[in-house]
Every structure is written in C-alpha cells, then in structure tokens.
Amino acid sequence: MEPETRDEPEARDEPGAGDEQGCTVYGLYDQDLTHKNKVVTVGEVKVKLQIWDTAGQERFRSVTHAYYRDAHALLLLYDITNKSSFDNIRAWLTEIHEYAQSDAVIMLLGNKADMSSGRVIKWEDGERLAREYGVIFMETSAKTGVNVDLAFMTAAKELIGRCLELPKEPKFQINDIIEQNPQKPGCCGFT
Numbered sequence: 001m002e003p004e005t006r007d008e009p010e011a012r013d014e015p016g017a018g019d020e021q022g023c024t025v026y027g028l029y030d031q032d033l034t035h036k037n038k039v040v041t042v043g044e045v046k047v048k049l050q051i052w053d054t055a056g057q058e059r060f061r062s063v064t065h066a067y068y069r070d071a072h073a074l075l076l077l078y079d080i081t082n083k084s085s086f087d088n089i090r091a092w093l094t095e096i097h098e099y100a101q102s103d104a105v106i107m108l109l110g111n112k113a114d115m116s117s118g119r120v121i122k123w124e125d126g127e128r129l130a131r132e133y134g135v136i137f138m139e140t141s142a143k144t145g146v147n148v149d150l151a152f153m154t155a156a157k158e159l160i161g162r163c164l165e166l167p168k169e170p171k172f173q174i175n176d177i178i179e180q181n182p183q184k185p186g187c188c189g190f191t
C-alpha cells in the first residue's frame, strides 16, 4: 500500500495532550507555540504527528527544553543558503543530547533545496554532519515540497520501528515481578 500523509487543522493543546495512542510524535515549534497535526499512513498503521515549531529563537530556549523532553521525534532544519544556520546545528544537537529522550528519532534537514544558485552548504556537508551524530539526513524544500512528505514519512516509519522494537536490555527480570506481585498478571496480559 502506498504511504499517504494528511494535514489536520491547527490546534492549541499543551504538549503531551491528545487522545492518540502509541507512536505519537511531537516535532518542533512555532512563534506562538501552536502545533499542526499530520496523519501519516504507513501500510495499515496510522501515525498522528503533532508537529511543534520552536522557531529556533533564543527567547524560546527555556520553553523548548520542556518540548525536547516530550518529543518522540525532532526535526532539525538548517537553510542550505545560510552558513550560520548550519553552524548552529552542532549546538542544537548538543542541546538535544542533553534534554531529549535517548531514543528520540532525530533528523537533520537541509531546507531550501530549491535555491541551487544561493547554496553555500553542500549536500555532502549535511550528510557528513548527520553521519557524525548518527541522525537521519535529507534535503527538503518547503517551497516546492520536495522531500517534505518523505521526511515525515521517514520519521513515522522510524517511530513505528522503535515502538515495535523489544527492549534490548530488560530493566527487570520477570522473576522479580513474580516475586513482588504474585497475584497480578504480567505485562500485556501475560500471566
């Protein structure tokens, strides 16, 4: 089945609010910290992405820390025609490392890919930085739409994969649970 994406009307909820279950995403930002919902369909799984725009501005810094903590996916954008936006990415990645959930999906997006004449950051530079930090990379254009749906689809697929992944190192042993709660059924209804 072809993947599809659908925008939903803008809403004003607190981060973390919402009736969706499972692989819900918080992205980033907006100047008045509103968000947009986007539903991405991957096969038979619908993933509701709640996308917050943090605007990347210093005055929102204390607010964005709180957003990182709740985010399941973080999309970091730089402008391929603006070197300082690219240079800032390392600082953002350091921030994310400090404040975001350790299993958050992180993507680096070089935006304005349509502006080839004004390009100052090569695709290879973005890709190298992404590889250095182990994050997903692509170039996008919000103007032409190139790779925009693909970016959200990739985030959704990664999230589905991480939701389905079994924990690599169990935090507890099943025997501990049985000993502590002999009358209670185990996780997921297993007894």
Ligand SMILES: Nc1nc2c(ncn2[C@@H]2O[C@H](COP(=O)(O)OP(=O)(O)OP(=O)(O)O)[C@@H](O)[C@H]2O)c(=O)[nH]1
Residues within 6 Å of the ligand: 055, 056, 057, 111, 112, 113, 114, 115, 140, 141, 142, 143, 144
């Ligand atoms: N050519 C081109 N212009 C773009 C693209 N994306 C955004 N722009 C333009 O770039 C300008 C800045 O866009 P914004 O979306 O306000 O950028 P921003 O980084 O979110 O800005 P802040 O929210 O203030 O941090 C606007 O004039 C947009 O129309 C793109 O992919 N291609």
